[in-house]
Amino acid sequence: MIGMEQIVRRYPDFHLEVDFAVQKGEIVTLLGHSGSGKTTTLRILAGFEKSDTGRILLDGEDVTALPAQKRGLGYVFQDYTLFPHLDVGENIAYGLRVKKVSRPEQGRRVRELLELVGLEGFENRPIETLSGGEQQRVAVARALAPGPRALLLDEPFSAIDTERRESLRRHLLRVQRELRIPTVFVTHSRTEALFLSDRILILREGAVEDAGTPQQLYEHPRTEYAARFLGAANILPREEVLRVLGDDPDNPAGPALLMIRPERVRVSRTGPIPARITDRAYYGAWHEYTLDTPLGPILAVTGTHYEPGAALSLDFPREHLVPLVSTAHYG
Amino acid sequence: MGRRHALIALAFLALLVPPVVAVLGAGALERGLLQWVEDLLQVFSRGATWRSARFSLVQAAVSAILSVALALPGAYYLANLRFPGRRMAESLTLLPFVMPSLIVILAVISFYGRAGVLNQLLGTDLRLVYSAAGIILAHVIFNYAVALRIIAGGWRQIDTRLREVSLSLGESGGSRLLHLHAPLILPSILTALAIVFLYCFVSFGVVLVFGGVQFATLEVRIYQEMFTSLNLSGAGALALLQLAMCGAVVILIQLISETHRRESVAGRRTTVRHWASVRPRVRLACTAYWAVVGLFLFAPLGSIVLRAFRPGAGWSLRAFQALWTGRIGDREVYEIIRASFTEILLTSLGVALLAAVLTVSAALAAARALRGRTVPWLDTIMRMPLAVSSVTFSLGMRLLWLGRFPALTLILLTQAVMAFPLVFGSVRQTVDALPRRYLEAARSLGAPPLFRIRTVELPVLRRGLVNAFTFAFALSLADFTAILTIGRGEVVTFPVAMYRLIGFQSFDVALALGVWYIALVALAFIVIDSTATGYGRRSS
Numbered sequence: 001m002i003g004m005e006q007i008v009r010r011y012p013d014f015h016l017e018v019d020f021a022v023q024k025g026e027i028v029t030l031l032g033h034s035g036s037g038k039t040t041t042l043r044i045l046a047g048f049e050k051s052d053t054g055r056i057l058l059d060g061e062d063v064t065a066l067p068a069q070k071r072g073l074g075y076v077f078q079d080y081t082l083f084p085h086l087d088v089g090e091n092i093a094y095g096l097r098v099k100k101v102s103r104p105e106q107g108r109r110v111r112e113l114l115e116l117v118g119l120e121g122f123e124n125r126p127i128e129t130l131s132g133g134e135q136q137r138v139a140v141a142r143a144l145a146p147g148p149r150a151l152l153l154d155e156p157f158s159a160i161d162t163e164r165r166e167s168l169r170r171h172l173l174r175v176q177r178e179l180r181i182p183t184v185f186v187t188h189s190r191t192e193a194l195f196l197s198d199r200i201l202i203l204r205e206g207a208v209e210d211a212g213t214p215q216q217l218y219e220h221p222r223t224e225y226a227a228r229f230l231g232a233a234n235i236l237p238r239e240e241v242l243r244v245l246g247d248d249p250d251n252p253a254g255p256a257l258l259m260i261r262p263e264r265v266r267v268s269r270t271g272p273i274p275a276r277i278t279d280r281a282y283y284g285a286w287h288e289y290t291l292d293t294p295l296g297p298i299l300a301v302t303g304t305h306y307e308p309g310a311a312l313s314l315d316f317p318r319e320h321l322v323p324l325v326s327t328a329h330y331g
Numbered sequence: 332m333g334r335r336h337a338l339i340a341l342a343f344l345a346l347l348v349p350p351v352v353a354v355l356g357a358g359a360l361e362r363g364l365l366q367w368v369e370d371l372l373q374v375f376s377r378g379a380t381w382r383s384a385r386f387s388l389v390q391a392a393v394s395a396i397l398s399v400a401l402a403l404p405g406a407y408y409l410a411n412l413r414f415p416g417r418r419m420a421e422s423l424t425l426l427p428f429v430m431p432s433l434i435v436i437l438a439v440i441s442f443y444g445r446a447g448v449l450n451q452l453l454g455t456d457l458r459l460v461y462s463a464a465g466i467i468l469a470h471v472i473f474n475y476a477v478a479l480r481i482i483a484g485g486w487r488q489i490d491t492r493l494r495e496v497s498l499s500l501g502e503s504g505g506s507r508l509l510h511l512h513a514p515l516i517l518p519s520i521l522t523a524l525a526i527v528f529l530y531c532f533v534s535f536g537v538v539l540v541f542g543g544v545q546f547a548t549l550e551v552r553i554y555q556e557m558f559t560s561l562n563l564s565g566a567g568a569l570a571l572l573q574l575a576m577c578g579a580v581v582i583l584i585q586l587i588s589e590t591h592r593r594e595s596v597a598g599r600r601t602t603v604r605h606w607a608s609v610r611p612r613v614r615l616a617c618t619a620y621w622a623v624v625g626l627f628l629f630a631p632l633g634s635i636v637l638r639a640f641r642p643g644a645g646w647s648l649r650a651f652q653a654l655w656t657g658r659i660g661d662r663e664v665y666e667i668i669r670a671s672f673t674e675i676l677l678t679s680l681g682v683a684l685l686a687a688v689l690t691v692s693a694a695l696a697a698a699r700a701l702r703g704r705t706v707p708w709l710d711t712i713m714r715m716p717l718a719v720s721s722v723t724f725s726l727g728m729r730l731l732w733l734g735r736f737p738a739l740t741l742i743l744l745t746q747a748v749m750a751f752p753l754v755f756g757s758v759r760q761t762v763d764a765l766p767r768r769y770l771e772a773a774r775s776l777g778a779p780p781l782f783r784i785r786t787v788e789l790p791v792l793r794r795g796l797v798n799a800f801t802f803a804f805a806l807s808l809a810d811f812t813a814i815l816t817i818g819r820g821e822v823v824t825f826p827v828a829m830y831r832l833i834g835f836q837s838f839d840v841a842l843a844l845g846v847w848y849i850a851l852v853a854l855a856f857i858v859i860d861s862t863a864t865g866y867g868r869r870s871s
Contacts, residue, residue: 068771068774069773069775069776069778075775077772079768083791085787085791094778095777098776098779098782099777142776143775146776152775
């Protein structure tokens with residue numbers, strides 16, 4: 001288990017405040033735009049930066065005062081930072097050398113890790129001959145070699161082209177599941193976060209905006225910001241929605257906004273909300289329509305083909321209407 | 332962070348300031364305060380003082396402009412074109428800069444002098460040497476490499492992709508040079524101008540020999556006040572004036588580097604074009620350029636060799652034999668030098684080695700403490716020795732510490748302080764080029780501090796550190812002022828031996844010693860340079 005307890009770090013123009021724990025075998029993602037504090041959080045966890053207050057716990061032990069080299073955490077940097085003067089095998093064996101592991105054992109472990117990351121036979125390759133994806137896998141192997149207590153990944157896919165990303169994501173997930181190592185993953189990509197995580201923490205301006213499993217966060221986000229971050233969302237004033245649907249606003253003190261994902265909007269010829277298609281986009285497996293309604297423009301996704309300008313009706317299934325805390329006041 | 336910086340600054344200032352103060356204030360102690368002030372006023376009211384100040388400024392400015400102009404194309408070629416002999420060109424051009432001023436003086440006289448090689452070849456009677464022109468000529472030969480290295484360094488920082496962006500936007504070559512490369516390279520040019528200016532401003536040996544009574548820099552006037560007029564307060568006053576003028580230039584350098592400081596961009600890419608891939612016209616221009624520079628720098632040095640092997644009318648090894656036997660004709664060479672050739676060799680190499688280790692270690696420690704941080708005031712302090720003339724500083728070290736510490740220790744410290752700005756600049760650049768992330772990666776893998784230094788920093792920084800070491804080594808080997816002023820003639824290195832031989836009119840043996848010196852330094856450069864390839868074991 002690795003965790004941060006009431007960690008606070010103040011900068012002149014930035015204030016970071018986080019509190020979370022990652023259990024054995026779990027991947028927790030810190031998701032946020034740049035400047036949200038996600039990398040700083042990871043660096044504090046690793047010991048590269050200090051927090052002003054709070055504790056860092058590793059398997060129940062307080063490691064806040066331990067320097068980075070004594071924490072035993074594997075760190076994978078955004079640009080991998082493989083040592084340029086060492087070859088692949090020497091890079092992976094670096095942490096084993098630190099631990100004074102015998103040469104033959106180092107060699108055995110390097111081969112084992114290269115097999116794990118799918119780079120058998122790469123021991124003697126110079127770093128500069130590797131592709132981005134290969135470098136990333138070597139960086140992961142290097143971080144795993146000394147048997148870390150947790151794995152910290154700082155945007156490990158950002159330098160990889162889109163086509164290769166998916167296979168690398170699957171690969172990383174497989175390695176992590178196999179080792180059951182607690183992992184903290186930092187990214188700004190919601191696709192990566194949704195695919196890889198057991199839990200996601202959305203960071204905004206140094207604070208946790210929302211947290212939960214990918215499904216919880218996508219389907220039942222707590223705030224407007226979280227709802228928009230994780231995907232397209234129709235966010236509407238609650239009272240108007242209930243009025244148009246003919247429902248009673250039973251709890252007038254509740255949140256003022258309701259959200260419905262475009263794929264949950266029911267598009268048909270009959271329904272309570274009259275709508276007209278003003279724009280459409282074709283994605284092969286689905287169509288995305290922008291519709292003009294009394295509630296304003298609504299985005300809907302469906303497999304059915306409609307002509308532009310077609311007069312349709314919409315319905316919002318009640319179980320998919322999610323009350324949101326408005327976050328407009330954040331600016 | 333603040334405390335560590337303050338400690339570095341304090342340690343450095345504690346070494347640098349007291350000797351300078353000792354020289355500036357020596358007159359006050361000797362003559363009493365009132366008399367001292369009167370002496371000062373008297374020095375500042377002399378026309379000669381201001382003539383010297385003006386001459387110092389003008390010759391330094393002209394020398395700097397000419398050095399930079401000559402170095403500009405070479406810097407471009409070094410940074411952008413993989414021409415044959417590129418590494419050799421970079422190493423060898425540094426040779427004149429690390430030669431003792433005595434050797435450059437001998438070289439200029441034997442090549443450009445009235446009876447020199449040039450006049451003999453052209454059949455002319457050019458009188459270049461004992462004039463302002465001779466001074467400037469020697470300064471350009473001396474400082475060409477300084478300008479070359481600084482500007483080439485700047486050019487190497489320019490991201491190749493910027494050129495590609497410009498190409499993709501359809502910009503013409505001329506416009507690219509004017510609007511893209513010129514602004515990016517300008518800071519290096521200004522820095523090179525300022526540094527060469529400083530060196531020439533405090534130039535001593537060259538001006539002393541070539542300037543005669545007509546042309547004297549402030550540095551020469553300080554020397555004359557001190558040793559000819561025995562006027563301590565006068566020397567102090569002139570040293571103060573010189574210090575103020577140099578200080579202004581150092582502040583200017585600092586301002587330049589601050590205004591133009593750019594954070595290095597992640598993913599910066601620099602490529603050097605292959606020789607075979609450029610047009611024949613470019614190859615021809617590059618070859619012609621290096622031929623001209625080679626002649627300009629090495630014909631004078633070559634003429635030393637020529638004359639050392641032709642001590643009289645014919646070819647002879649007489650002068651070299653004298654170094655081994657200790658006799659030439661009826662002269663006792665070892666008695667003149669007051670040391671044997673082996674002793675000179677061992678002393679010179681030993682002092683240079685120790686000084687280089689001291690300088691590079693100190694520079695490395697300071698650069699590591701400052702890694703990746705911009706601390707302008709501290710950089711200014713580190714550059715301060717540039718503003719202090721070596722005559723002033725050595726004299727101060729001697730006045731202050733001789734008797735309390737062994738002369739050798741003081742010599743090493745003096746050489747280290749004087750070489751520090753140059754060595755620190757290069758070490759700092761090297762250290763800053765290693766991103767902190769690499770060390771963080773090593774830390775995350777459990778590596779303790781010393782292990783990190785041994786396994787990551789030193790191997791990655793090796794080439795840069797070896798370069799800095801070579802530089803420090805050569806600067807110490809060429810040092811004449813500190814050795815002579817502090818060593819009181821007991822520590823005999825190459826320059827001291829040559830100085831003595833010239834004093835006793837043994838030019839031939841001095842030239843032979845000069846040849847040895849050139850050969851040694853060239854050999855050291857080539858050996859050290861070839862051991863510092865890439866990251867070591869691999870050559871790919």
